[in-house]
Amino acid sequence: MSKLRGSCPMFRPLIVSSLFLSTSAFAAQVAPVPDAATPESTAAGTILVTATRAPTEIDRLASSVTVLDKAAIDRAQDIGVTELLIRTPGLSMSRNGGYGTTTSLRIRGAETDQTVVVIDGVKLNDPSSTGGGFNFANLLVSDASRIEVLRGPQSILWGSQAIGGVVNVVTAAPQKDLEASFDIEAGSRETVNARAGLGGKTGPLAWRIGGNIFTTEGISAIAALPGQTAERDGYTNRNLAGRAELEIAEGVSLDARGYYSRGRVEIDGFSGDTPEYSLNREFVGYAGLNVDLFDGRLRNRFAYGYTDTDRDSFNPTRARPQTFDAAGKNKRLEYQGSFAITDKWNALFGVENERSNFRSVSPAGSLSVPVPDPIRGKAEITGVYGQLSGELLTGLTVSGGIRHDDHKTYGGKTLFAGGAAWALPTGTVLRASYSEGFKAPSLYQLYSEYGNTGLAPERAHGWEAGVEQRLFDDALTLAATWFERKTKDQIDFNSCDFPVSTDPLCVTPGGDPRFGYYINVARTDAKGLEATASLKLGEGLLVDGNYSWIKAENSDTGQWLPRRPRHTANASISYDWAFGLTTGAAIRWAGKSYDNVSNSIRLDDYTLVDLRAELPIEGGTRLFARVENLFDEDYRTVNRYGTLGRSFYLGLRGRF
Template structure:
């Protein structure tokens, strides 16, 4: 539903869509959102260390603050960060049902930040029966321990899902061994998360819902850019530096009226609160607090056949929100707020084998006025199990309160503006005696972004940069046997500064992934390989000093997992990460995790 705000078959969408099943990911030993998203082709996840460290999402080759992240449609991007981006480094999976990703411009559907794509994190909801209980425990390398407990069910008209989860790890040293500032001091992290979703049918036409998620997290983050030990008796790998607080709370309450079988009206309201503190030796050094309140009204209409049109659906809505930030970096502070209103409409219908999809949106921000975006796409069923699709859309990112009101900011900044077109094809073939014995997918996207916000000549935020991004993806899945699936994908990305032709940072030109999965009865296993190519980055020398813009080497990661269902309600798994014990830096100056093993047990009622 992420691509259009209404449930739609993936095959009908003129967009590059991936769906991650949270239970399937956990069965393979993938326990956090960052690692789950790293498996999506074309979505680059750059983590500055292990669990708990900052994880940036680069969708479709665009910047990390061009990826909009939602929690069941509720905007998660942190208003208190300089770029209002989402940090996926602390989020675990136990309270989730799935994650949907859509790459390409989606501002016409969701507004600001959706230039490169959208990630929608969807929670568990009440299942059949009064009680479905679950308990997961796992432990492994680096002193990692994780556990989650949950229950969901339906009691008459009431449905509920509750999940509590915790994660702790001693971690590894974030400073690469090649650097003089490396001391071997491990950088650990911990988090605790509660998720609750409740639905109540008051009658056959009116229902209430409540969603909440609260996370508390902390992490060590030893610095490496200070003078190395030869200049200072105290190693720069400082064990006292930490993110002492990284708390997130989201809540939403809604009411839905089903006016008839085809028409429904929904209103909801809620908010997000982000609170992050950085400390050194227990002394507070920086604080970032962001608060967002929102209310919306949405109309959804589904029709059967209207002359030559079938499967017609329309979603229209209005939104209002208020953001406020309190930022204290020691050398600079920001205390500001802004209002924002938006109105949108999305539509989809089939005609003679073609699915047409369109969206339009108007947003009004306090401080810089009105911005309009639109998207139009078509998916054509060429023959059975084969389709072509194409889309064009515009997008934008509103300047953040930090960029506007920090002492080197500019209150009169304009929004960043983007436009992109894409075309793709999907084919499913009967092969090896199976209906879906082979699947092939291709997609190409070209995007331009103007008025990018960066530092100008006077060390002030200005609309100065432009970017041109081209990307192409090819993927193939083969099922030579009913219990064996092989997959391979390749993504080529050419993301450049349109002014000087320089490559944009942290976007590899080449990225490969492949996997071999076996599932026979109670046993399943997977072996997966991922290669991230060489990429431009801000680089740091072996002495720990900044060395300008350079190249970070490519790396290969191999992971494997084995699962055995002992009974229908009990299963155990073993997962191994970085099986080749590759020494690599996902971001230059930050060490990737060495080889590790995780052993887990899952119980279901």
């Protein structure tokens, strides 16, 4: 294990701190690339946030948000969206091996399935997954032009599941009559990542299509013990995204978007190295009609969204290779309206109906044992919401919202939220908000072989208060936010003492013993502090950093929630040299955490250092290179599972 030594682990990497590369904190200080999701033109330096379902200036938001624009995404050079997000405050990640393996992202200590992921306005989740959430393993940067993280319960606008927050990914929309882009890079472990996009505007039609191919030999999913040599588990991913908007009349347009991803990842069994592998296919489709009335004061959107996720696992050593087959589908109808009551007050309202279903089966390895009928389940939820926001005093924006969800199984649930943001002439922004969350049990938790139809929904409420101060003509920005969240009836997996347990739920309805089942066992508390700072000196030097202290625990037992470090910190610096070269580096430090509910397995703290450089060549092309995990830190985010060591990459980027 290679580690930097020092009196405090947070400051071990100071020997390279003069080279950091700016990514997340400073990204919220520059104007985003316009796209179809943010149609309004804004003054230079104004940031619009679209994860709020309607473009909203960031200084008018009561909740904490991080915005990564295309410049920040390019500057970071990261392959996956997860790698970008963990540089931002309040987020932590765990992964069962290298790229493509199961990846969990937690916002402010919430469960990964308590985060809503949105791509181009379509809410993603897999009804066949354990918690009904989204697996970040296959979400590559691809043709993303903008990524937003909205923290805290957001169920008013996004419904069931948005207890931790929202991650909003917006793909690129054309800005010219004809435009193109490409990125290609290669590096350690025979890794190759190539993506390209093409788009344009022709009369009333605006369109763009982008694709990404990624392949790597990877690392062993199960970490090798000292003295052992483990085989590499490779990963490939191919995805395609497209969008088109057609203006058919003044104030009337049609909008279509699509996303498809196919991944193949080699995995290991619990006993160690195996030739097992998994396939994952995801499809996202969207079609919408946009109608503006009364000179644009009333905007209406009628839309249909569809997601289809198909997962299969195989073990070639078995007589029947397929070990798992699951599929989940979502069909979503929605109407959303916004009405400009005055030039300072706006109402947002809507209704949506979501129908989801799943099937799952685990065939036996012996050909003599028939494949059982798949387990199936379905759910339907209809939600109605409304939110009013406006400027109460100069610079003081207040908002309040209400939502009522009618779940076909669990009946009705009403949620409330409210907050205020006050932008003062001194460059100070004060924020405070209260919000509630609600998450129905997933179909897998209800109906799978480990299901429990007696589960109750998870319920949460939280509040936050923060301050942001901009100084020296916005060259220096300091911010801090305190938050608290309480969750009741959190769902967890309860293991059975197989096969001798006397617990009646440890037996299936057919009388067969099972290894465990899902149950409402926990009340959890999460609270913490997020602090950020960014500094721009002259035209070329950017410095930023953030620190998060998050105490997430089971309030019944006092134990830490698994795989959530209590302390995390990021810092970065970049410098643009006069002759065009940009150099930089970034540091991420994560404190200790625990791998299991009982806190008996500890995951040690770790420090990662990355170096990056970028050089314009000619026209719109740039050469870039980076070193990740410079000091080859050996660390774990999941017990027994490996992580990437020192890695080198070299690439070429073009924007035309």
